[in-house]
Amino acid sequence: DTGVSQDPRHKITKRGQNVTFRCDPISEHNRLYWYRQTLGQGPEFLTYFQNEAQLEKSRLLSDRFSAERPKGSFSTLEIQRTEQGDSAMYLCASSYRGRSYEQYFGPGTRLTVT
Amino acid sequence: ELKVEQNPLFLSMQEGKNYTIYCNYSTTSDRLYWYRQDPGKSLESLFVLLSNGAVKQEGRLMASLDTKARLSTLHITAAVHDLSATYFCAVDMGAQKLVFGQGTRLTINP
Numbered sequence: 158d159t160g161v162s163q164d165p166r167h168k169i170t171k172r173g174q175n176v177t178f179r180c181d182p183i184s185e186h187n188r189l190y191w192y193r194q195t196l197g198q199g200p201e202f203l204t205y206f207q208n209e210a211q212l213e214k215s216r217l218l219s220d221r222f223s224a225e226r227p228k229g230s231f232s233t234l235e236i237q238r239t240e241q242g243d244s245a246m247y248l249c250a251s252s253y254r255g256r257s258y259e260q261y262f263g264p265g266t267r268l269t270v271t
Numbered sequence: 272e273l274k275v276e277q278n279p280l281f282l283s284m285q286e287g288k289n290y291t292i293y294c295n296y297s298t299t300s301d302r303l304y305w306y307r308q309d310p311g312k313s314l315e316s317l318f319v320l321l322s323n324g325a326v327k328q329e330g331r332l333m334a335s336l337d338t339k340a341r342l343s344t345l346h347i348t349a350a351v352h353d354l355s356a357t358y359f360c361a362v363d364m365g366a367q368k369l370v371f372g373q374g375t376r377l378t379i380n381p
Contacts, residue, residue: 188366188367190367190368190369192369197374198373198374199275199359199361199371199372199373199374200314200359200361200369200371201371202364202368202369202370205366205367205368207366212366213366213368248313248314252367254366254367257319258302258319258321258363258367259316259319260304260316260367260369261316262306262313262314262315262316263313264312264313265313
């Protein structure tokens with residue numbers, strides 16, 4: 158499978174716990190994006206990387222959220238001290254700057270905070 | 272702040288009919304995306320429209336872009352049940368950071 162992959166697909170956690178999600182982009186894609194989607198809404202941009210550099214963070218990304226992309230390959234999104242309002246689908250997408258404008262989405266990680 | 276509005280938000284139609292989904296956006300952008308999402312699934316890319324006047328067609332779906340009017344349309348021709356899904360438009364606010372509309376939930380009845 159050469160698409161964007163995400164792990165885990167589902168995560169149930171208790172309020173106050175930390176969680177970490179992983180995204181593996183399409184090989185050679187130099188841009189990687191994180192979005193959050195709540196029920197009945199469109200995805201909202203959270204942050205993006207070009208290679209290993211995190212170039213922009215949305216104001217939606219509170220201090221409890223951190224993202225990394227070591228060596229410009231896979232990325233992780235960590236949420237510390239989860240709150241019920243963090244329950245959502247977290248989507249990762251990747252693209253190749255300078256080649257095509259297509260942005261491909263992964264299957265998402267559905268987070269439920271109880 | 273870039274705002275993207277779709278209408279209608281809900282659309283129920285019969286097989287065989289034609290309909291159009293509208294996507295308006297508030298600030299200048301030259302790139303607009305259409306995605307399809309099935310319940311509980313991720314987003315499937317349908318079209319990327321890269322310039323004013325761009326028109327793309329795939330099967331029963333056709334998308335167009337008018338950057339001067341800040342309007343894109345997704346036209347469905349002779350709808351079939353398999354097209355039932357939620358359709359999102361998204362506008363590029365630079366570096367392919369996308370701002371999505373609320374989505375149009377399309378139900379096609381036999």
